[in-house]
Amino acid sequence: MRMPDVSIEFMDTEDEGIEIPATFAGLAGFERWLHDELCEKDDILSGEILGIFSAQKEFRGLVRIPARFRRNNLSGVVFPAAEYAFSKEEGDLILGMIVSHNHPANFPFLYDEIVWACDLDVIESRVVTTDWVYSVRSQAAGWPAPETIERINAEIDPDVSLHDRIARSHADAAWLHARYEQLSRRAGFEYTREKYSPGKAESPAVTGEKKTT
Secondary structure (H helix, E strand, C coil): CCCCCCCCEECCCCCHHHCEEEEECHHHHHHHHHHHHHHHCCCCHHHEEEEECCCCCCEEEEEEEEECCCCCCCCCCCCCCCCCCCHHHHHHHCCCCCEEEEECCCCCCHHHHHHHHCCCCCCEEEEEECCCEEEEEEEECCCCCHHHHHHHHHHHHHHCCCCHHHHHCCCHHHHHHHHHHHHHHHHEEEEEEECCCCCCCCCCCCEEEECCC
8 A cells, every 4th residue: 555755734725714733633533523623513615624544544634625626637537516626646645545524414425536536546435424424445356447336326327317416416415325325235345324423532633733724
């Protein structure tokens, strides 16, 4: 697995930001901060904050995903309603890592996010919401090819247009969850949903000085 030499932080400074801690006490501490500071406040205008962690769940860096979204330049599959993008430097840092970010209103992954998790061969990608934590990860044989995920996603409801599928995915979290259960079984990756719990980490949620971005 590729590991970065140093901890790096990438943030988009064009948008109004929120107070970001300088570092976090592991994955559990980061997800507590996401839940308490963003999910509980439903702060969709601040966009999404993606934390990057090693296989040992040690903090490596952050990527800001602005609320306005950007075009995905890593994957050939882009849903217009979720145009994420990572720079090459950001993508290199995410490669082969554990990542976690916030979503508003208890919504699971967007389809686009599952594809880039596959593209970047992450160990696990997680979404923290007010009530749930969603997770996707590869099986022992590795991630399926993105083309396989695309094909099976289209086969699940071939009579539904792409436009209608996108619209429903942003309006019906239960429908999207059920769809991903089916997609993961057929495509060959793991998808789970668990009730959010702050856990029993001994260390505080955050450490270090705070800064505003």
